[in-house]
Amino acid sequence: MQKPKLVLSLIAGAALLTACGGGSDNGGTFFPPIAVNPPAPPPAPPAETPVDPEVLAAQPKLSNKPMDDIVRDNLLPTIDRLFEQVRAQGIKTVIQGQEVFAPTSGDKFLPGKVAIGFSYLLLNTPPSDPKYQTYLDGYREIADITIDSTNDSWGIYYYMSALWKLKKAGLLDGASPAISAGTLDKLKTRLDWRAFVNPADYSLINLPTNYYGVAFSIARLRYLMGWEGPEASEALLQKMINHYKTFSAFGFSDETDGSGRFDRYSILLIGEIMQRLIETGMTVSPEDEASLKGWLRQSVDVIKARLNPAGNGVDFGRSLAGYADTAFAEVLSAAEHENVLTAEEKDIAYAFATRITAKYVEFWYDAEAGSLNMWNKGRRVDSYRGIARILGENLSLSHQLIYTNNLWKSAGYAQKPPVSTQTFLAYLDKLPRATLTKFAGFDGQPATYDRGLVTYRDGLRVISLPVVNGAATYHRTNPYFAVPYSYNMLSGVADTRWPQLQPQFTFVNAGTPQVLIPASYQKNLKVLDAGQVLVVNYEQDAMDRVAGTGSGGNPFKDARITSSTAYTFEPGRITRVDTYTPAGTLDIGKVEMEFGSYSDGVTALGNNKFSYANGDVQGFEVEGLQDCAPVDVSANADYNTPTGALKTSIRCSAPAFSFSTPLTIKWVLKYRSPSVASIAPR
Structure with missing residues (x-):
């Protein structure tokens, strides 16, 4: 449905322009009448309405530069500095205390990332440039010293991609190739x-x-x-x-x-598939092509619902930080190349991709440290992308932005500035307030669980409600919980299990305590969009046992408790009401729930109600749990999110009790709306 316009004046209405002209009725020369006072020139088109300063603060400063300029002036120089360091230090290269090529580094993709990342220096430097020979000799040296380093799966792909680019550029042949003959022979076997x-x-x-x-x-x-x-x-x-x-x-x-x-990869993978087809010039059958483009379009529609001025990407699940943003850049550039976007969508997609690139330069890259930062100053990513992989992560994220920029260049955007901020914001203002993206289920069958993503837009703020399961070990970690996420307001923390915005039940027993959470068995997911208000309902026919007998890597179904959940989203306010129903009488040791936030200055107002002096969150209140209290968590690494540290947590609990009748737990979160400036990462 069409939502109301933002309170902020985002863009002026279209102006009507008039023009005058004339001519003779016989095709002869036209002589205008002599006028004592010449007619005034036609009025100039009205200037675009100035953008609210808060909105300007929400977007990267380089948002209106051509993407190619950002790559040339900012990304390539950072790769050059890393190249010089690796060439000087060799296999003993140390970055921020990490010996990056050490067998214990855990970066099993590094040689491939080095090959693809440094290839851009060769491919973007003309032979007449004095640095060209330095790059050529250095590239060959680095390939020789890293040939025996571990290089698996993704690393193999990156290396193959680099070789193909170099081969097409004629850099694997001649008297001075980029890869020595002996090293190339080894690569042929190992890749x-x-x-x-x-x-x-x-x-x-x-x-x-x-x-x-x-x-x-x-x-x-x-x-x-x-x-x-x-x-x-x-x-x-x-x-x-x-x-x-x-x-x-x-x-x-x-x-x-x-x-x-x-999770993120569910949206990204079709973009990667199409990128690989583009890269290798491979064609598929008409039937498969239709399927692939259809899936690509569906990922585009997810991204459209989540467009924002700050260049923010996925906000739930694993492996986020800079990769949360570049996932959208990869999908959108493939979609442009495959012509699944309208002309207007292409311009908007390019503007958003430029913001993603600018955000990398201004936020993810730490100029003081001379490196990408996903690990320090309150930031945290999952152990899969630990700081020991610092060199590889610098190069692979730069690679994603450079190769997507190359596709935009091939489409005629090489020196094209993005659409104005006013035009971009006007497009966002036309997007639906609420969308439901279906992933799996929704067939009404008793054995089927529904998986989907609800997106709610409040002004320029994007709020996610993923109902996605985690499978494997992720279902028990809070980045996969079915709770709201929104940049700089609501976040999970990689690899952590504290009960963000959903309760966990601990059972009394003689052995290992059993812990149940409402995380994996959602069904009958329904969405009611009523004007500015969105209501989301679902049920669970069991809880997920995440600790104790029977729990393992995958979700473990425990039907001793069932539940129904109702979310209400409205401007400046989110409400969740859960009703938990026991199967008989259960001995519960405790119930716990937390709300970790970027806001601080908490004041307890009584009756489990709290106000905040600083940040986007203005208030939080809880019913159904007896004891709630604020805790300063700003120095606790378990509260460091991909974009920065949470500051406070409201921790709630209920003591041991005999659980025999339904228990209702309700929380209400009030936030600053439309939360314009706060959508930018801090």
Whole structure:
């Protein structure tokens, strides 16, 4: 439905322009009448309405520069500095205390990331430039010293991609190639998809499903390099497409074989697939092409619902930080290339991609440290992307922005400034207030659980409600909880299990305590959009046992407690009401819940009601739990989010009790609306 206009004046209405002219009725020369006072010139078009200063503060300063300028002036120089450091220090390179090539670093992709990242220095420097020979000699030296370093899966793909780019540029041949002959011979053997794929049936070896795309890309690039035939790449591509068709009822990748884990990669994967097809010039059947473009369009629609001036990306699930933003950049550039965007959407997508690039330069890159920062100054990412991978993460994020920029350049945007901030904001103002993106389920069957993403827009603030399951070990961590997320207001913390905005029940027993949370068994998910108010309801026929007997890596269904949940989203306010129903009488040791926030200056108002003096959150109140108190968590690493440290947590609990009748727990969160400036990362 169409939502009301923002309170802020975002853009002026269209002006009507008039023009005058004339001519003779016989086609002869026209002589205008002589006028004592010449007519006034036509009025100039009205200037665009100035953007509210808060909105300007919400977007990166470089938002209105051409994306290619940002890449040339900001990204390539950072890669150059890393190149000089690696060339000087070699295999003993140390960045921020991390010996990046050490076998214990945990970065099993690094040689490939080094190869692709540093390749851009060669590919963007003309041979006449004095630095060209330095880059050529240094690239060859670095390839030689890293040839025996661990390089798995993604690293293999990155290296193959670099080799193909260098080959097309003529840099693997001649008297002074970028890769020495001996090193290239070793790479031909070691850069192989068979390292993580069973060649008998093309099944992945203990990896999530997005690795089908990695394997396909390696096989296709090996074929282009003349190292093998086309059979493997064709089979792996079909394996990937079939997985989508089997486990992705609504066109989004399930990161498992049907267990229902959806996150950043579920939106991104189709973009990566299309990027690899573009990179390698591979065509597919008309039927598969229609499927692929249809899935790509669905990911675009998710991104459209989440567009914002700050360049913010995904806000829930694992492996976020800078990758939360570049995921959207990868999908949008592929969508432009594959013509699944309208002309207006292309301009808006380019403007948003430029903001993502500018945000990387201004927020994710720490000029003082000379590096990307996803680990310090209150920031935290999951252990998979630990600080030991600092060099690889610098290079892979830069790579994603550079190669997507190359696609925009090929589409004619090389020196094109993005649309004005006013035009961008006017487009955002036309977006629906609320959307439901379906991932899986929604068929009404008793054994089916619903997986989806609810997006609610309050002014320029984007609020997510993911109902996605986590599968594997992620279901128990709070970045996967079915609670609201919104940049600089609501966040999970990677690899942590404290009960953000949803209760956890601890059972009394003689052995290991059993802990249940409402995390994995949502069904009958329904959304009612009524003007400015959005109501979301779902039920759970069991809790997820995350500790104690029976709990393991995957969700463990425990039907001793069932529940119903109702969310109400309205401008400046979110309400959640849960009713938990026991199956018989249960002995509960305690119930706990927290609300960690970026706001501080908390005042207890009585009756579990709190106000905040600073930040976006203005108030928080709880019913159904007896004891709630604020705690300063600003120095606790378990409250460091991808974008910065949470400051306070309201911790609530209920003591031991006999649970025999339904228990209702309610919380209300009040926040500053429309929260314009606060959407920018701090």
